[in-house]
Amino acid sequence: MTTDRALAQSHNNVQKGRRRIALIPGDGVGLEVVPAAERVLAALGLGLEFVRLDAGWETFRREGNALPEATLAALRQCDGALFGAVSSPSQRTPGYSSPILGMRKALDLYGNLRPAQSAPVDGCAPGVDLLIVRENTECLYVKQERLEQDGRRAVAERVITAEASQRIARLAFEQARLRREARDGVGRSLVTVVHKANVLAVSDGLFREACLAVAQAYPDVEVEEQLVDSMAYRLVREPQRYDVVVAPNLYGDILSDVAAALTGGLGIAPSANVGDRFVLAEPVHGSAPDIAGQGVANPVAAIRSAALLLGYLGEHEAAGAVEGAVRRALQKGAATRDMGGALGTDEMTAAVLAELG
Numbered sequence: 001m002t003t004d005r006a007l008a009q010s011h012n013n014v015q016k017g018r019r020r021i022a023l024i025p026g027d028g029v030g031l032e033v034v035p036a037a038e039r040v041l042a043a044l045g046l047g048l049e050f051v052r053l054d055a056g057w058e059t060f061r062r063e064g065n066a067l068p069e070a071t072l073a074a075l076r077q078c079d080g081a082l083f084g085a086v087s088s089p090s091q092r093t094p095g096y097s098s099p100i101l102g103m104r105k106a107l108d109l110y111g112n113l114r115p116a117q118s119a120p121v122d123g124c125a126p127g128v129d130l131l132i133v134r135e136n137t138e139c140l141y142v143k144q145e146r147l148e149q150d151g152r153r154a155v156a157e158r159v160i161t162a163e164a165s166q167r168i169a170r171l172a173f174e175q176a177r178l179r180r181e182a183r184d185g186v187g188r189s190l191v192t193v194v195h196k197a198n199v200l201a202v203s204d205g206l207f208r209e210a211c212l213a214v215a216q217a218y219p220d221v222e223v224e225e226q227l228v229d230s231m232a233y234r235l236v237r238e239p240q241r242y243d244v245v246v247a248p249n250l251y252g253d254i255l256s257d258v259a260a261a262l263t264g265g266l267g268i269a270p271s272a273n274v275g276d277r278f279v280l281a282e283p284v285h286g287s288a289p290d291i292a293g294q295g296v297a298n299p300v301a302a303i304r305s306a307a308l309l310l311g312y313l314g315e316h317e318a319a320g321a322v323e324g325a326v327r328r329a330l331q332k333g334a335a336t337r338d339m340g341g342a343l344g345t346d347e348m349t350a351a352v353l354a355e356l357g
């Protein structure tokens with residue numbers, strides 16, 4: 001809710017008329033949860049046009065490219081995209097590179113927004129409502145790795161730039177403002193800057209300085225800093241105290257899985273990759289090969305990701321309706337296996353659709 005309104009502000013190029021949404025299921029449970037989210041999107045009666053596109057490991061095996069040029073070209077003709085997940089080979093595979101990283105780069109999706117809110121689900125921490133803003137383009141994800149000394153020494157480069165750090169910080173502070181607006185000004189607005197500058201004084205030092213410099217332009221938002229290890233600790237101990245958390249790529253990746261665990265699990269955790277002109281929403285989870293193809297994957301993370309996508313497109317009412325339907329379905333006890341329940345993917349989707357009315 002708060003996040004989607006914020007997203008829409010940065011999205012100036014939404015065309016009027018029929019919106020074209022790319023659906024990229026990918027691999028594994030992506031093939032099950034994206035069609036489930038499509039059913040929910042279609043039920044809203046917004047006249048969305050869906051375009052199915054290929055990417056992922058199976059695409060690589062078929063075509064020798066995990067992110068075909070045709071997929072990228074078609075994506076550029078869309079207003080936004082919903083992505084499932086892809087399987088990545090655990091060993092280096094010549095010619096293979098991650099399509100999600102490729103899409104983030106090609107479409108300049110520099111921020112990854114991962115909201116975590118308490119859900120009416122067993123084991124969920126109460127009163128949590130935070131947003132992790134993860135830098136999405138650099139850090140260790142530049143994947144500059146090499147072996148030295150006859151393979152006895154491995155080196156990975158970690159890149160942090162002032163420009164990327166400033167723009168992710170601006171996104172975080174804007175989000176803090178918009179979240180406060182959505183709360184009608186109630187509550188504290190806080191941006192927590194996560195780093196490890198006591199050890200990585202140069203790279204995390206640059207990230208930290210960029211964030212604190214941007215903070216000057218937002219005197220109405222409190223800022224604090226937290227070392228990533230103590231952040232992990234405090235996030236588990238008192239998740240309720242956080243509002244917006246901004247972090248370099250890897251820390252954000254890890255902390256958002258922690259936040260997901262605290263607020264109902266990977267099966268229901270959504271995210272959105274955003275740039276200034278495009279959004280690619282995706283569940284936080286991966287392709288879950290252990291349960292793929294069994295019809296038991298939880299579709300809620302994908303459905304809630306679709307709600308984030310709608311918000312970015314300015315469809316706040318529809319986004320709120322989807323979030324509300326999910327919440328009511330969960331409140332009534334609808335649960336898939338990962339949540340301790342017995343519903344399959346289709347039944348869970350039906351439970352959400354029933355609440356949509």
Ligand code: NAI
Pocket residue numbers: 029033084085086087088089100266267282284285286287288289290291296297298299301338
């Ligand atoms: P994972 O997120 O696929 O699975 C972790 C655990 O959560 C598994 O026990 C799985 O069964 C469960 N889980 C995940 N999604 C679920 C859902 N919708 N419903 C119920 N249970 C669910 O992470 P893992 O096992 O580390 O990675 C599997 C594959 O996914 C790997 O190839 C990895 O590279 C890829 N991956 C892809 C991502 C992406 O496309 N953005 C993100 C994370 C992993």
Ligand code: MG
Pocket residue numbers: 253254257284
């Ligand atoms: Mg992850």
